[in-house]
Amino acid sequence: MKLIGIVGTNSDHSTNRQLLQYMQQYFSKEAEIEVCEIKDLPAFNEPADKVAPATVQELSNKISAADGVIISTPEYDHSIPAVLKSAIEWLSYTTRPLIDKPVMIVGASHGSLGTSRAQGHLRQILDAPELKARLMPSAEFLLGHSLTAFDDNGQLVFPEKVQELEECFEEFRDFVTINNELVKNHQAKAELNRQFSWELDANGGQN
């Protein structure tokens, strides 16, 4: 199984990056996880031509080719960081590779809540019509106290969290398999979703 892990921040030092790197290595037998950065994507600015800049296209291609996506989000001001939002806006505005794509959300925060509020927002965002990702239901992985969660070799040091992550990840692998069966017969609807436009929608389909 081939998965893409998206680091939801542009910070040089990120425990969310550490979390994905840890998953990549810890689950290397079960899945091939490629960790992708969004820090070099340009800031989203709604260009009239709706063309994805090269770096966005590259990320989009990787997502399209993958069986599923893991997003690791920090929490900034009770929501997801602007830079992650910007990446999602690009994808939704140009190539829409997340449509029908299985997505698992994880997050690490310095405080104790482990990005619960950011993850809530991210779920709602990914559910928007121009994204329509297939979110794994009800499984959240929240890593609080993330500054002390990893040792110098990048290993997660809280045993109960390791177990929780294993369970979550196993569920996600099943979810990916089942979902990708499901959507095989769903290509036409997906294509429609790819055509979705707020402008069209608002004009009752007349543009």
Place this chain on the structure above:
Amino acid sequence: MKFIGIVGTNAEFSYNRLLLNYMQKHFAAEADLEILEVTDVPMFNESDDQTNSPIIQTFNDKITAADGVIIATPEHNHSIPSALKSVLEWLSFNVHPFDGKPTMLVGASLSDQGSSRAQLHLRQILDAPGVNAAVMPGNEFLLGNVQLAFDDEGNLKDQGTIDFLETCFSRFMRFTKISNLLNIPEEITFTPGTFDVTTPGHNGDLPMKVTLSKKRIEKIDIDTSKETEGIADVVFERIPQEIIDGQTLNVDVISGASITSHGVIDGVAQAVKMAGVNPDYLRQRPKAGALQAIPDEEYTTDVVIVGAGGAGLTAAAKTLQEGKQPIVVEKFPAIGGNTVRAGGPMNAADPEWQKQFPAIPGESHTLQEIVAMDPESIDAEYRPDFLALRDQLQTYLAENTDENSYLFDSTLLYRIQTYLGGKRTDLNGQEIHGQYDLVKILTDHALESVEWLEDIGVEFDKSEVTMPVGAIWRRGHKPAKSVGYAYIEALSNYVKAHGGQIMTETDVTSLIDEDGRVCGIVATGAKGQKITIHAQAVVLASGGFGANTQMLKQYNTYWTEIDDDIQTSNSPAITGDGIRLGQSVGADLVGMGFSQMMPVSDPETGELFTGLQVPPQNFVMVNQQGQRFVNEYGSRDTLTQAAIDNGGLFYLIADDNIKATAYNTSQEKIDQQVAAGTLYRDETLAGLAQQLGMDPAVFEQTIANYNRYADEGLDPEFGKDVFDLKVEKAPFYATPRKPAVHHTMGGLKIDTKAHVINETGQVIKGLYAAGEVAGGIHAGNRLGGNSLTDIFTFGRIAAHNAIAEAAE
């Protein structure tokens, strides 16, 4: 009433912008609504703080000054646009203008929903503690199907909609009035008195006496004796002043001395608490002198010098000596850069002086090794000097066979040692050694620099000749006062006394380049104001790039790996700015791949002087598995590469006797560090191993072997052959260490007149560089004590030529 309206998108066309424009017009009689655009705000990045950029300062200042804020948000993917989120992140990071600010949300969207979901997210975001806006409840103004809402003049068409907007707006005016009552500072009354408090400083306790009258903080007396002279001084000058002037605890910490800064602020907070007042009330007060917009500034002078470290102040003093006027611009609040941190003496060959000291065992062996070198192995440009040196050495060695021999030195020995010390090969097989003409200038003029500094007012202790760590030879001239600071103090006193100007908190961002000639700089001042300085020449003396990890990684060709979280012994100001400035006018770079690491640094802070620092013969280094991994007496780069190969983090082991040889610490500091968990102590070796997560059996075996090698005087495993003490007397200590960036050898290409050279080998007119910002001299490895010589020598050369050539 004065409101700020924020257009929540960077799109060229936005209905939300139309809506704010309409509100501005429609409510002009009741309120002044100024509209701010988010378009030019950079993407928020925690690692690249741009709080001080003009655009964010504008947002901060205007929101702070306004009575309330109206945000018009579109909805993107069921949430707010990233461009709006980015602004809110900047305004909740190091500044918090929304704190308690009355805020109204409006939104327009194409769907029926009219941005309802985005507004809900926005409410939650504005409620986060870093933002903490006072958002008006209810009164949701959602403008759905917005493409139909406005007429050609940009007016809302539907009367019902207009009525509702008017209701919402008039509620917001009332809400603003009432909310702002909460923002009136809390009345406070102190129990008057003088309170003794102690907080942790950088080097130990920071005791102070704080005097409070009923209504005011009157006086802050700090025992400053333990903190680092030259680094912590600005804290003591500025922070108490700002606290008293503003009667506030909302003061900025001083970059480069944040630990001492927090110590002072926390101490006053403690006293305030003892006097019966919640210090948070004082933390919420505005900063002293906040909100004053400072007009842009413009100056003209003869020579402008970028950076008030050793090289920069030297260039300034030399400029004054030649009868011209310098301005030194320094980006930090404190002057001194890395120079003030320097712990060692400066190198200069002064054979007449060194002759008074007897030679010590091993020195003649070092000289014999040089004599025995194959001249063919010496690069051609150095070979004549090498042969002449060989004659000198043979004569000396022939005449000095008894124990009464004296310490030898000569300019040639200094030059050849600088050359040999700097010769390295990188991972790509690229060989590098010091550029001959620059090394010749350095070694020929070193002693003159010492004498020049004496004229300026630096006093040297001539009773001792020392070998700076990593210097290979005893030719160190040591100032009588605390080392790095002694140079900076004398030079800055000289510059100020002779009418030179030093502008701190002035960050140079670009060079002025007219008709192919550099003739000034543009900088940003402390309040975000633009400072322009015109001059006949610019001297770059802004130091290296040891505190810029990205840049180190970008150029590195020497180390197999540089960690993202590598620490540095450098001042956080040392980020390669001068190299980038030079490149902006076409400068060529040399030797950029070579950096020097200090293997025995604090893993958390990069500092050298924490834990137990003992002489290298007493180093016992073990990796995270509890095994030795290197000959601890090796050179800095061997130790560093060995540490990198062993995962970076390692431990220096000491017993009670070895502890006694530590030159950096006191029992108070040791106890403080053990308590803080940055130094480990245990009664047994097994216990220590357990604390460090090592297998006790492995660790005990390692120490047993080490002790046996110390007895036998030879270590068959790693070849250590200089031993002193064994590890045998409890308690035992482990100091965690990790290599940290110490020095960058590469930099701007210069010639012997300190001109900056461009990529086609031409002089860039009007631009000079001196010190760590320049490359070519130290090549692959800088000898300890050679930087100081470099900056005081080339600082003078740069100023001299800048003035001479301006006159032409």
